[in-house]
Amino acid sequence: MAYELIASEIDKNKTRFIERLREAVEIPSVSAEAAYRNEVFRMTDWTQANMEKLGIKCRQIENGIEDRPDGSKLRLPPILFGHLGEDKSKKTLLVYGHLDVQPADIHDGWNTEPFKLIEIDGKLFGRGSSDDKGPVIAWLNAIETMQALNIEIPVNIKFVFEGMEESGSTGLDEILEQHKEEFLADVDWTCISDNYWLGKEKPCLTYGLRGLCYYAVEISAPKQDLHSGVYGGTIYEPMNDLVWILSRLTDLKGNILVDGINELVAPLTEDELKLYDQIEFDVEAYKQDVGVKTLTVDDKKKVLMNRWRYPTLSIHGIEGAFHGPGAKTVIPAKVVGKLSIRIVPNMEPEQTDALVVAFLNKLWKERGSPNKFRAIPFHSGRPWVADFNHPHYQAGARALEKVYGVKPDFTREGGSIPVTLTFQNLTGKSVMLLPIGACDDMAHSQNEKINVFNYIEGTKALAAYLLELAHI
Ligand SMILES: [Zn+2]
Known part of the structure; x- marks a missing residue:
């Protein structure tokens, strides 16, 4: 019941949520380029202001000075910590996201101005729309909606938002390590929405990285x-x-x-093999996407295993x-x-x-x-792998099924998101990747976008996930 109310309220606020993403995309928070460094600070302040409107207690943790390859020095953007709810009877979720983006220039082959949010055929084009401003703002939208409906958020939520992810997360590990006994001490689960679905239609939860x-x-x-x-x-x-x-x-x-x-x-387990049976993945489309006629392995499972495990x-x-x-x-x-x-x-x-x-x-x-x-x-x-049978993952899967009407795929990725392992090590608790964007969002590339569908349903998915955490 609560979920249905939330879903319809999110639909009603679609335009406003898109406007919120627009504001964020228009801040060109490119962490790699010195000329844009102030914009990363501006993006951090913008996010903090939006979080504080929801009653999230925020603080910016100073991150020191960066020695640039050209010998110059540049102030690093602070890490933004947030905290919503301090109910000792509730468990605590940690949410991670990043506020910086990859460089983008219209002359690199963008069809639209990269730092404007432009809607074409249900797609919201703009740098950071999917990586990672869309997901970060989806969390805020989800919380705002639950508050507006007076639906209790069943967990305390902590936030770690950084501004240097696209430049190697400089300083983040040290700061997290320093706050291990304080800020991170009572974290029960971590959820990161900073990767993508395996395809364009079906949601997934990601439990491993190489x-x-x-x-x-x-x-x-x-x-x-x-x-x-x-x-x-x-x-x-x-x-x-x-x-x-x-x-x-x-x-x-x-x-x-x-x-x-x-x-x-590590040897392949029976449980793991079963996951691969269910995964929706089209080997022919994959070949077409990369432009080859023959792969080293042809069977769906083997292709995925070679990419992931x-x-x-x-x-x-x-x-x-x-x-x-x-x-x-x-x-x-x-x-x-x-x-x-x-x-x-x-x-x-x-x-x-x-x-x-x-x-x-x-x-x-x-x-x-x-x-x-x-x-x-x-x-x-190091590689990272989580227990996909953990109740945390089951809660995530129930939430996604509620929103999309299908059981999500359990996926791994071939690349790395180093902070995932950091959170797992520092909290000792389950970490889950819950992506909301589609595989063709073109993160880091020209014409990055997030589909309106993915952004809005993704907002619902995060709210549904918060509700499901009550049942672990
Ligand atoms: Zn990212």
């Missing part, structure tokens, strides 16, 4: 680049060594050949190699191959690094080249 280990393979010999017509045939060429090595890391189908890596992967190794580039147009006959003196492995449970970055470096060294020995060789692990991030 981590990443990045490597450089450096090979050098002569003191400078050489002419192949003059020196070719007399020296051991670093590029030949590197290409030989890189070609031995995977087989044709992308299976990783590094000794011991596949043995680290198995490690993959990709070669990204070669620093120092000739890469321009034309036919330069150079022998590069020093080349650095860049590769990464998307890691999954139970691969630990330290273990993975050790295996990869040992394997590269083994190959190098086999190669027998007299050149200089170094295998260097760069940065890494």
